Amino acid sequence: xxxxxxxxxxxxxxxxxxxxxxxxxxxxxxxxxxxxxxxxxxxxxxxxxxxxxxxxxxxxxxxxxxxxxxxxxxxxxxxxxxxxxxxxxxxxxxxxxxxxxxxxxxxxxxxxxxxx
Amino acid sequence: xxxxxxxxxxxxxxxxxxxxxxxxxxxxxxxxxxxxxxxxxxxxxxxxxxxxxxxxxxxxxxxxxxxxxxxxxxxxxxxxxxxxxxxxxxxxxxxxxxxxxxxxxxxxxxxxxxxxxxxx
Numbered sequence: 511x512x513x514x515x516x517x518x519x520x521x522x523x524x525x526x527x528x529x530x531x532x533x534x535x536x537x538x539x540x541x542x543x544x545x546x547x548x549x550x551x552x553x554x555x556x557x558x559x560x561x562x563x564x565x566x567x568x569x570x571x572x573x574x575x576x577x578x579x580x581x582x583x584x585x586x587x588x589x590x591x592x593x594x595x596x597x598x599x600x601x602x603x604x605x606x607x608x609x610x611x612x613x614x615x616x617x618x619x620x621x622x623x624x625x626x
Numbered sequence: 627x628x629x630x631x632x633x634x635x636x637x638x639x640x641x642x643x644x645x646x647x648x649x650x651x652x653x654x655x656x657x658x659x660x661x662x663x664x665x666x667x668x669x670x671x672x673x674x675x676x677x678x679x680x681x682x683x684x685x686x687x688x689x690x691x692x693x694x695x696x697x698x699x700x701x702x703x704x705x706x707x708x709x710x711x712x713x714x715x716x717x718x719x720x721x722x723x724x725x726x727x728x729x730x731x732x733x734x735x736x737x738x739x740x741x742x743x744x745x746x
Contacts, residue, residue: 514668547737553715554629555669555737601668612657612682612721614735616668 512537514602514617522623523592530577531587531620533602539563541607544585545614546576549599558600561585562607589622597624628652630738632718638744639708647703647741651720658701659735660693661717669717675701708745715740 513536523529535544546558561569561576569576577586585604589596599621603614631650639645651658656677661669671685675695683693690708695701705712719735 553717553740553742555717555719557734557736560734603668612659612674613671613685614659614661614669616670618666618668 512539512542512604512606512615514604514615516602516617516620518620519618520621520623522625523589523596525594525624525626526591528588528590529592529622531589531600531602531622533585533587533617535583535585535602535604537583537604537606539606543605543607544576544578545603545605546574546585546587547601547603547616548596549601549619551598555601559587592624594624594626597622630718630720630736632716632738632741634741635739636742636744638746641708641710641745643708643745645705645708645743647705647716647743649701649703649718649720649738651699651701651718652736653699655720655722655736656698657721657723658695659719659721660701660703661719663715663717663740665714672703672716705743708743710745713743713745715742 515534542563544561548556559571559574561578573590575588599619601616601619603616605614633648658675660672663669673683673693674681678698690706693703717740719737721735
């Protein structure tokens with residue numbers, strides 16, 4: 511079984527500052543994928559970034575980067591230069607890799623509020 | 627291009643009634659997923675289709691829940707004898723191939739806006 515823990519129910523960040531959203535995970539799988547999704551008030555889940563468990567380098571996508579520490583089983587999301595439009599719920603998720611790896615297991619989410 | 631669409635966006639029903647929730651995936655996506663998101667929680671997996679068949683329905687909470695995808699595109703999630711505990715947002719997602727999530731573009735799950743179901 512896989513489990514995702516997001517310990518920050520809510521976070522505030524000043525516009526243009528960087529913010530880190532925490533995510534820890536638990537799995538017995540050797541190979542897995544880690545994801546971050548953004549959910550604005552409209553409700554749609556928007557894929558942000560992916561990290562494979564065997565990827566040696568941390569993933570980056572524009573202003574998003576994933577701080578992957580395998581030994582600590584953490585996959586924190588870093589958002590640089592926060593914008594007002596970044597205000598939303600953020601979910602960390604994981605899935606095993608390989609055949610049948612279609613299920614995403616999500617954490618409870620962190621509500622990010624960007625302050626002007 | 628068009629994303630995943632779900633209808634209705636909101637559904638209010640009385641306890642004990644039957645409801646159907648519809649999902650239109652992205653054209654050409656063979657894999658389709660249903661998730662349920664309760665208030666204050668992350669989405670929980672319900673069922674996965676590869677083409678017309680349900681490859682994994684292990685997330686369906688009980689036999690009141692059923693889903694179909696008869697022609698391999700549109701899917702309908704059906705809930706019989708609804709209970710107040712069924713109130714949630716039901717999310718649908720599709721991906722190009724499914725089966726293996728490895729960060730490749732064809733495996734990324736694209737989500738719809740969801741259907742908010744309220745059982746009174």
